[in-house]
């Protein structure tokens with residue numbers, strides 16, 4: 399594969415961060431050398447590569463909201479001005495198209511337009527699955543993006559107006575996604591899992607596998623698995639409103655042939671399709687001991703994925719009941735990976751205790767994001783990845 403020019407790598411990274419709707423102040427500009435930023439032809443390339451308003455819509459993902467775009471353009475212009483002043487220019491020269499674009503955005507945005515953080519607004523968020531194939535020279539390591547991407551309709555507020563947490567993709571899902579992409583390209587680097595974990599292999603191959611996702615939310619991981627070549631994916635969530643948006647995301651990404659969506663409330667007993675008005679009551683013991691309906695809609699998974707599902711101690715018992723059911727009744731050899739953002743160590747402790755109570759084993763590692771980045775997310779709160787097994791199998 400030909401090595402991309404360093405400028406191309408910078409532009410791709412900026413574009414990926416922009417399409418992923420990173421908070422404008424979090425977009426990393428540190429790799430942009432001032433000389434490049436002050437170069438007007440580079441500024442123009444930056445404008446066309448990121449915003450390209452003339453590009454035909456079928457060639458590129460849906461753009462972020464105008465208000466968000468305006469904030470990103472403003473940040474870039476401010477950065478150019480700052481660098482120019484540092485270099486002693488009294489009046490920085492900025493690419494005219496970039497300036498005009500900013501002026502048009504400001505004039506176009508209606509005052510009442512919702513921002514992507516408003517509680518009611520939804521927006522398209524595009525995640526680019528850059529292949530983490532690295533080329534290392536003596537001074538730089540570069541990523542070769544393979545261009546594949548997935549676009550999700552999300553609501554970026556923390557908890558949706560209807561009171562559930564499944565309307566945005568959380569950091570733990572992106573971290574687990576990074577692990578899957580790394581595994582796919584066989585590039586899990588030594589920093590990702592320190593030598594202490596050598597006995598536990600977290601590498602997880604998705605092609606041709608049957609995947610079950612629990613608490614899927616937007617469906618990021620399930621759709622990613624389809625793009626990575628899974629044979630069949632069952633994306634489940636306990637909330638029918640989440641399932642309904644998840645279904646739209648599956649259709650939007652044209653993976654309906656591989657990914658099916660079902661409502662699975664942990665411990666409830668079965669997977670229900672089109673479950674908008676189904677009132678599922680969790681009854682772990684009755685259902686898990688072989689109650690009627692348990693098998694309906696369920697698959698025998700090779701891989702089970704769950705991200706950010708350990709945030710509340712009240713949901714942990716039913717989650718662990720479900721994991722125990724899968725590992726004892728469906729496939730004792732299933733590879734079960736749970737990614738957890740450690741906001742409160744006590745919640746993780748409660749999860750581990752519950753696993754112990756159910757005689758399940760686990761290995762866990764602190765996730766260190768892949769560098770150069772494949773996906774972009776906040777790692778202020780540590781993310782742990784746990785691999786859960788059944789002692790009867792003892793892997």
Ligand SMILES: C[S@@+](CC[C@H](N)C(=O)[O-])C[C@H]1O[C@@H](n2cnc3c(N)ncnc32)[C@H](O)[C@@H]1O
Nearest residue numbers: 563564567568571613615636637663664705706
């Ligand atoms: C914090 S979100 C994580 C979503 C997604 N996995 C991610 O990381 O982006 C937690 C998800 O778990 C689902 N959930 C919570 N309790 C559940 C339960 N008892 N059974 C099934 N799903 C549940 C919620 O509806 C929500 O979509």
